[in-house]
Amino acid sequence: MRTSASGDGFVRLPEPAEIETFWADGVVVLRGVLDPAFVLAMDPAVEMLLDQPEMADLSGLGDALAHDGQPVLADSTTTRGRFVSGVDHWRIHPEFAAFARESAVPAIVGTLLRTTKLNLWEDSVLVKEPGTRERTAWHQDLSYFHVTGRQLCTTWIPLDPTDATSGAMRFARGSHRASDVYRPNLFVSTMAIPGTEGEEVPDIDALAAAGEVEIVQYDLGPGDISVHHAGTLHAAGANTTSDRRRRAISIRYCGDDARYHFRPGAPRKAHHARVAEGDLLDGPDCPVVWRASA
Numbered sequence: 520m521r522t523s524a525s526g527d528g529f530v531r532l533p534e535p536a537e538i539e540t541f542w543a544d545g546v547v548v549l550r551g552v553l554d555p556a557f558v559l560a561m562d563p564a565v566e567m568l569l570d571q572p573e574m575a576d577l578s579g580l581g582d583a584l585a586h587d588g589q590p591v592l593a594d595s596t597t598t599r600g601r602f603v604s605g606v607d608h609w610r611i612h613p614e615f616a617a618f619a620r621e622s623a624v625p626a627i628v629g630t631l632l633r634t635t636k637l638n639l640w641e642d643s644v645l646v647k648e649p650g651t652r653e654r655t656a657w658h659q660d661l662s663y664f665h666v667t668g669r670q671l672c673t674t675w676i677p678l679d680p681t682d683a684t685s686g687a688m689r690f691a692r693g694s695h696r697a698s699d700v701y702r703p704n705l706f707v708s709t710m711a712i713p714g715t716e717g718e719e720v721p722d723i724d725a726l727a728a729a730g731e732v733e734i735v736q737y738d739l740g741p742g743d744i745s746v747h748h749a750g751t752l753h754a755a756g757a758n759t760t761s762d763r764r765r766r767a768i769s770i771r772y773c774g775d776d777a778r779y780h781f782r783p784g785a786p787r788k789a790h791h792a793r794v795a796e797g798d799l800l801d802g803p804d805c806p807v808v809w810r811a812s813a
């Protein structure tokens with residue numbers, strides 16, 4: 520049995536009931552699965568990223584869209600924080616590569632996905648500073664992933680205590696069970712990415728108000744993680760607090776049944792030019808980061 524003393528943040532694997540919840544609800548919260556000190560040790564790496572060119576200022580995008588008369592999801596607050604986000608930090612920064620590949624996270628996620636091997640798809644850092652108005656629009660990660668399969672998920676790992684007032688994630692419980700894959704949107708807007716195909720994401724808040732969808736939201740702290748299925752519709756609130764940051768590392772992984780499947784108009788990565796529809800993910804750009812022991 521591994522322990523947190525091994526330095527990879529390991530505290531425990533998911534219990535069978537938690538694995539059932541993930542597959543039934545499309546989301547599960549795993550409390551105390553990582554050593555909080557291990558997660559907080561990523562603080563300097565996250566701070567270092569904030570002003571790097573690989574980060575996008577989504578508040579700036581929101582302002583530009585609003586200026587163009589496009590729908591932007593922004594709560595009115597008296598202060599002005601910012602929402603910054605980036606992807607694929609693991610490719611550039613050894614701290615993020617170690618976190619996504621060599622920490623206890625792959626074993627936790629691999630166990631949850633009931634897979635024999637786990638591929639890393641991408642990582643992402645998402646920071647909502649105090650007073651950030653922008654909400655994260657309802658979306659499915661699958662709309663942005665050029666993959667098909669069922670063993671696909673995202674784990675959201677907070678560095679700060681997070682609740683509804685500071686922008687906790689919201690999930691449409693059980694929405695992964697439908698086969699619908701909606702158009703990806705601009706993240707702080709319901710506007711679909713131009714050139715993508717299919718139907719736009721329905722108004723989940725309206726469906727929830729009508730009692731047709733159940734929305735779940737959890738308070739999390741360092742050491743807790745949520746894991747959602749790539750088909751699960753999810754969103755996040757504004758950070759309406761004046762003094763609490765909402766920083767998270769989000770890592771997307773794929774299991775045995777994942778294959779490349781290209782979705783017109785969705786953002787592509789450089790290596791996608793070198794792979795074909797139906798290919799296995801295995802390779803340096805989607806490395807195998809964990810295998811189940813025999």
Ligand SMILES: O=C(O)CCC(=O)C(=O)O
Binds near residue numbers: 645660754769
């Ligand atoms: O942190 C957020 O606001 C959204 C994150 C998200 O949608 C994800 O990691 O899949």
